[in-house]
Amino acid sequence: MHYLITGGTGLIGSSLCQHLLTSGNDVTVLSRDRQKVYNLFSDKVKTVESLDEIDQKHAVDIVINLAGEPIANKRWSEKQKTILEKSRIDLTRNLVNWIKSLQHKPHTLISGSAVGWYGDQGAQPLTEDSAYKSDYAHELCEKWEQAALAAADDIRVCIIRTGLVLSMDGGVLQRMLLPFRLGFGCTLGDGHQFMPWIHITDIVQLIIYISQNPSATGVFNATAPHPVTNKTFTHTLAEQLHRPTFLKAPESILKLALGEMSQLLLGGQRAYPEKAKEIGYQFQYTELDNALYNLLNKP
Template identity: 75%
Template sequence: MHYLITGGTGLIGRSLCQTLLTAGHDITVLSRDKTKVYKQCGRNVKAIQSLDEISDDQKIDIVINLAGEPIADKKWSKQQKNILEQSRIGLTAALVNWIKMRQAKPHALISGSAVGWYGDQKQQPLTELSDYQHDYAHELCEKWEKAALEAADEVRVCIIRTGLVLSTEGGVLQRMLLPFKLGGGCTLGKGDQYMPWIHISDIVNLIIYLSQTPSAKGVFNGTAPHPVTNATFTTTLAKHLHRPAIFKAPEWLLKCVLGEMSQLLLGGQRAYPEKATAIGYQFQYTDLDDAFNNLLNKS
């Protein structure tokens, strides 16, 4: 099959490209930087800078939309919020318009979102049918999802609300490794907020599974079956690194340093992948210990 991917140079996108190439699929990556695409994804992909570079008679089977400015890299100023929204909502809207204009339409659009859609839900178990608590993360994800669902009259659409992707190649785990190895690992706030994690291999394989399962449509939680609290995540990572994690970062300090963005660290979602399990996806990593064993031993 021929996959068109946005966000191909991101953490998930890089691994997705490698997995699809190994399986013998054709890949086109939409990016502003062709050099970066070839460096991150390899020379066997086709890099384009505009959707206009795809002719209408060129077959595209699946569109996977993962593009988006990293949400936790900078404080949420008004300018940064605009960048976050344009990189997600604006690009998704352009992609949907492109799909609508094509005569030869793809079979499906698999579009990214995040568990932040649910807002801070404390200890409440969450499935794809759960309601939300309003905050900026929900507002951003809601607009992003609505933009993708505009294509639902034209093609099959799946939305993936991704949790914290665990990989030593980037993302939250990579950022935590150095301070934890130096003995500076700490619990965030009270530590009772849930962290809905997922192994990089599982989020990649789930995306591919949804792309190749004609009955799959609507919202899916891209999270492992067993979310854990921040306190449990902290002690488990410290155990695997053979280091102590005795410190606590107080809420007031995180709010002072990060402002509104502290919601990402102090809030949580106890999310479960009910729909993914129901349609037959089998997670390779369901337990946090197993995920860390794989990632940290491999690294």
């Protein structure tokens, strides 16, 4: 199979590329940073800076669209919101327009999104059929998803609503490790908000599984079967690191420090991967303590 990946140097994308290469697939990465791609994969993948560079004699079979400015890196100023939207929505629209222009089209587009699509819904169980509560994260994800779904008249389209990806190579877990190891791990607000998480191995394998399953279409929650609250996540991580955890970050302080972006930390989604289970995907890591143990004890 020939895969075209956007976001191939990101947390999920880089791991996905490695797995695809190991399985003998051809991989093309769309990136403005050829050197970064080369540093990660040497000459095992082809790098293109523009969709026009893709050789149509070697047609793309599957497009996996994971590009996007990290949502939690900076406060959500109007300037930052524009960056977030352009990196997701504009790129996806360009990708779909390119697909529509091809004589020999890929058969599948798998495009990223996030469980933030549901908005903050407290302890309400959420599946792919659940409604949403509107906030900025929802609006961003909705526009992103709709841009991808514009290709559904031409090819199979799947949307991946990703939870918190646990990996030692980046993301939320890597940022939490130092303060937790120093004994400064803390619950956020009241700690009752749910944190839908997924092990890096499962998010990569789920994407590959969906890409190779022609009957899979529509939206998929890319979250482990057992979401936990922030309080449970905090205590579980502290136990794995053999450190105490008794501190709390008050809601008022987080709102003052982060502004509107604090909703990412103080809100939550109790999301379940119903459709992934329906199509037969079997999660390798269903419980948080096992997932953290695996990651923290790797050589």
